[in-house]
Amino acid sequence: MPATVNAAMSILQAIRTFFFYLLLGTSSLLWCSLSFFIAPFLPFKARYRFINVYWCRCALWLTKVFLGITVEIKGAQNVPERPCVILSNHQSTWETFFLSAYFSPLSQVLKRELLYVPFFGWAMAMLRPIAIDRDNPKAALKHVAKKGDELLKDNVWVLIFPEGTRVPFGTVGKFSRGGTALAVNAELPVLPIAHNAGKFWPKTGWAKKAGTITVVIGAPMFAEGSGPRAIAELNDRVQAWNENTQREMGSLPPQAVAETPSAA
Numbered sequence: 001m002p003a004t005v006n007a008a009m010s011i012l013q014a015i016r017t018f019f020f021y022l023l024l025g026t027s028s029l030l031w032c033s034l035s036f037f038i039a040p041f042l043p044f045k046a047r048y049r050f051i052n053v054y055w056c057r058c059a060l061w062l063t064k065v066f067l068g069i070t071v072e073i074k075g076a077q078n079v080p081e082r083p084c085v086i087l088s089n090h091q092s093t094w095e096t097f098f099l100s101a102y103f104s105p106l107s108q109v110l111k112r113e114l115l116y117v118p119f120f121g122w123a124m125a126m127l128r129p130i131a132i133d134r135d136n137p138k139a140a141l142k143h144v145a146k147k148g149d150e151l152l153k154d155n156v157w158v159l160i161f162p163e164g165t166r167v168p169f170g171t172v173g174k175f176s177r178g179g180t181a182l183a184v185n186a187e188l189p190v191l192p193i194a195h196n197a198g199k200f201w202p203k204t205g206w207a208k209k210a211g212t213i214t215v216v217i218g219a220p221m222f223a224e225g226s227g228p229r230a231i232a233e234l235n236d237r238v239q240a241w242n243e244n245t246q247r248e249m250g251s252l253p254p255q256a257v258a259e260t261p262s263a264a
Contacts, residue, residue, distance in 0.1 A: 070211075
């Protein structure tokens with residue numbers, strides 16, 4: 001493709017990205033402001049739909065129209081009727097929009113500092129998030145266990161990104177056991193999810209790439225027994241499934257196969 005055409009496409013994409021962020025920021029400010037006057041008078045499930053589902057759908061619509069990013073969902077039939085713990089890899093902001101709109105009502109583990117962000121954080125505080133202090137891992141783990149169990153008993157989905165932070169596309173972080181521990185102690189399954197959002201919405205930078213994000217919802221996974229060993233085993237299974245699924249969609253390089261020694 002000629003360099004002039006590439007340059008023109010880059011400029012066009014930059015303009016689209018600019019308007020995307022402009023409209024996303026404007027809609028966020030307006031929606032959060034409106035939520036302060038309406039959401040407090042709504043029951044939790046209706047409040048969640050009003051604040052999070054509608055706004056996240058708006059964000060996804062803007063993503064589709066201005067950035068050319070769409071989504072293909074595989075395994076929708078695997079979603080159980082009763083809410084449980086969702087464990088997903090984390091590559092971008094996009095999956096936060098998508099999962100918050102797809103599973104309702106949903107609570108997610110997030111940094112406590114986010115609740116202090118004007119407008120956005122104040123609106124998030126009304127959605128029963130599991131806000132943790134990352135500087136105190138032991139206290140954070142106890143808070144996730146206590147608050148998460150309360151939410152699950154109230155039939156609220158609990159979203160946890162076990163990698164702990166966004167990782168670059170093409171890599172995967174070590175899964176922490178907090179999510180599987182919560183599921184095992186609540187005697188509920190884990191719903192594993194894998195995606196390649198980082199391919200089109202990178203972890204860093206403003207640039208986005210048009211294309212179709214693939215989201216794979218796996219079958220619910222149950223622990224075999226209880227206690228620390230069952231938690232660790234379930235966690236290993238979830239991470240192995242996620243990595244294998246990402247390999248199948250081309251997000252991770254093929255796993256190296258050990259050579260079989262030849263007979264002497």
